[in-house]
Amino acid sequence: MGFNGTSPLLDQRGELRPEDFGAIRELSMNPIGDRIISAFFSPGKETVDFASFVRILAHFHPTETSRSRDGVQPEPANSRTRKLKFAFQLYDQDRDGKISREELLQVLRTMLEMQVTEEQLQSIAERAIQEADLDQDDAISFDEFRKSLEKVDIDHKMSIRFLS
Amino acid sequence: MAALWTLSLLLSACLFWPACLALTPPAELPQPHNLPPSLGFNSSDGSLSVDLPMALRVFSVDYHHVQAPFEIVLWIMLASLAKLGFHWSGRVPAVVPESCLLIMVGLLVGGVIYGVRHSAPPTLSADAFFLFLLPPIVLDAGYFLPGKLFFENLGTILWYAVLGTLWNVLGIGLSLYGVCLLAPSSLGDISLLHCLLFGSLIAAVDPVAVLSVFQEMHVNDQLHILVFGESLLNDAVTVVLYKLFESFLRLPSVSGLDVLLGGCRVLVVGLGGLFVGLFFGLVAALTSRFTSRAQVIAPLFVFLYSYLSYLTSEMLHLSGIMAIVTCAVTMKQYVEANVSERSKTSIQYFLKMWSSVSETLIFIFLGVSTIQDVHMWSWSFVCSTLLLCLIWRATGVLLLTAVVNKLRRNTVTFRDQFIIAYGGLRGAICFSLVFLIDDFPKKRLFITTTIVVILFTVFVQGMTIKPLVELLDVKRKKRALPTVSEEIHSRLIDHLLAGIEDVVGYWGQHYWKDKFEQFNKKYLRRFLIRDDHQAPSSILRVYQELERRDQRGDEEAPPLVDTRSDSRPLLPEEMDSIRRILSRNLQNFNNKQTRAYSRHTLHQDATMDRTRKPLHRHQSLGERYTFNTQGEDGEFSGSRRGRAGLSRSHTGTVKDI
Helix, strand or coil: CCCCCCCHHHHCCCEECHHHHHCCHHHHHCCCHHHHHHHHCCCCCCCEEHHHHHHHHHHHCCCCCCCCCCCCCCCCCCCHHHHHHHHHHHHCCCCCCEEEHHHHHHHHHHHHCCCCCHHHHHHHHHHHHHHHCCCCCCEEEHHHHHHHCCCCCHHHHCCCCCCC | CHHHHHHHHHHHHHHHHHHHHHHCCCCCCCCHHHCCCCCCCCCCCCCCCCCCCCCCCCCCCCCHHHHHHHHHHHHHHHHHHHHHHHHHCCCHHHHCCHHHHHHHHHHHHHHHHHHHHCCCCCCCCHHHHHHHHHHHHHHHHHHCCCHHHHHHCHHHHHHHHHHHHHHHHHHHHHHHHHHHHHCHHHHCCCCHHHHHHHHHHHCCCCHHHHHHHHCCCCECHHHHHHHHHHHHHHHHHHHHHHHHHHHHHHCCCCCHHHHHHHHHHHHHHHHHHHHHHHHHHHHHHHHHHCHHHCHHHHHHHHHHHHHHHHHHHHHCCCCHHHHHHHHHHHHHHHHHHHCCHHHHHHHHHHHHHHHHHHHHHHHHHHHHHHCCCCCCCCHHHHHHHHHHHHHHHHHHHHHHHHHHHCCCCCCCCHHHHHHHHHCCCCCHHHHHHHHCCCCCCCHHHHHHHHHHHHHHHHHHHHHHHHHHHHHHCCCECCCCCCCHHHHHHHHHHHHHHHHHHHHHHHHCCCHHHHHHHHHHHHHHHHHHCCHHHCCCCHHHHHHHHHHHHHHHHHCCCCCCCCCCCCCCCCCHHHHHHHHHHHHHHHHHHCHHHCCCCCCCCCCHHHHCCHHHHHHHHHHHHHHHHHHHHHCCCHHHHHHHHHHHHHHHHHHHHHCCC
16 A cells, blocks of 8 residues: 555655545545544544554455454454444544434434435434434444444445455 | 327338338439429439420429438438337336347338348448447447546456457357368358357457447446446457458468467557557647637547547557547546536537437347348357357356456456356447458358347347346345435445545555556646646635535425424335435435446536526525524534535645645
8 A cells, every 4th residue: 555655745754644634635525524534543643653544444354254253363353343333433423332313413414415404304313213223212322323234235335445 | 108109100201211212213214303404404413414395393303412311311310210219118128128129120121121122121331330330339438438447447357358258259169160060061161260250250249239238237337347348348359350360261371470470469459559549539638728719619629539540540450449449538538627518518418429329220220231132041050159159158257257356356246247248248340240251152151140149149138138137136226225224324334435445545546546647647637738727726616616516405405304203104205205315415425426327318417507507506595594594403504504615625625736
């Protein structure tokens, strides 16, 4: 990967700051672009170094299906659970382990922009929480999140083709 | 219903015109009602100069004056009306692909002409096909080629195109020779070289047929680009092998050196076509830089230069298809940056129109040309050709994929392989090539066999591929209705992946691609693109961004959903509207996922009417303001407006300067 080699911004420092991500035009037009950027940085830190950068991107490596499982090995970064956890944290900005109705509304609002009215947004969020919330605490925990996505092929959806 | 009847009346009228034309005697004989009106005048239709004292003709018909263009226009008219008719008859296009229907119309017309004239109807001449009918289709395909996906999969595509075609050609040729040896009585005079020649023209997958059938199937983009890219690039190999075997046939003997030279020719033909296309593409881009004062003819340059590249490479016996595709791919980004919006739309629209007409004509002529006197039938040859084509293609795809999957991250699944193998349709290129063979005793057999293979692949494979795809459940756009949470979370993940891909793409680019981008920015773009288009100031870009968002907001708002706070199951309409909201938003935003290539329509952006914008902008601003006052929580609405408007695009654009 050309982290250190190709981009002139990085040679001097070997670290990334949020502004460097901002230079990617498509990312700035992405509705959840800023959330993605902040996902690279550990809470409180202003910079991310190469190792952490790679660790984050390792989540998107395609899962190998034929791995032998022994309990000793730590769970790989690109397992389904870790991928889902990454997605979960995009919602859960305050890291309390739950997606509250407000957090869901915020994400919905950025994704749907000005296409919908406030009432429609409320009803969509209401419906989503209804479907997923099993313990009736008006928020979606990680397990509920995972359960609601059990039919989706996360392994394929959240993998990047680094080479073809 | 009434429309359908009028359309079919028009269609049958057009059908009978050629029949009537067939009845008119050839031009040499004098037409009794075309006598020159009086002594002093010259006759416009050539031969007759009888000086009879006749009265002035008030009304006369001079058909031969306009015969050639008239007939051409009538054929095109027939093709277009047939196309219209099929799209009007609701259920039929879903079952039978358009190419089949067109061939059937062609068969009908050919039959009528044959029945009336008792001689063969006009056939598709190879020159007309290669010089006039094929280029628009290939140009259209090349112009709308999804560049990123194509280059990502280029290795695999080349692998299939070059090696796969070689495998097919040699396999089919050699096994056909084996079949001929087994039946020496009827097929004994077909030599090995003839079999190889036949193999080379029948093995090639045809882009026209493939496109028209895959059009109606919605397979995933990767599969589409694999099959389509392969059909485009195998032209180089096909052309070389065909010409090679043809020249071998003319040589008294073939030595090892000739074979080696043949191998070099593949490289020369392929790369030569590439360079010719590159050259013309760059010249076209440069020319378009200066079209600001004569914007009306800017689209013309696109077509002229592409056609010129095709003709030049055909002249040099290089691969014309590769040249025209390369030309289109090269000039696209520069031309689109240089010409006005209207010119851009014109280019796209005309490309679609011409390629559509061309394709329709090709299929109709395929049908017409099938009706001939010159068929020679041989059960063993025809059936074995069909079988061998299928078998060799299947084994070729299996073998090649087994190797290439080890090198790819995204494997080509078994189901994809089936579609690639089964979707290898043959079309008009084979047909024209078989007519070009030098005459030898069994040429008619080859022609008949080619026609049978084409009809078989287009009809049988074309019609059954869709049910088979549904049966095998190839990875397509999902039809199963997901729950709302699934939709929302899936959308989030899609956005996330798009963002990550942008990050990775930005910093993890392949070395050569990165180098090319730097070269592009430093030299090519400065040279080929007009100066005032190069770096619009950030304010202008913010303004453009706002306009774009306004326009999206102008689109018809979905019906208001009934809001109730108690939990009740949502009605299907409400779920539908929610789903529509979610899906439309993703389409609007994530341009990478919308497939621009469609034979029948242009991509949505290109057809938006710019002139409506200023009026709507004021309205929508007013609307947005009233939304904000109605919002339950003013703080949220305010922040929403602020965020959605300037801030995001601003952070994006400031950095670009």
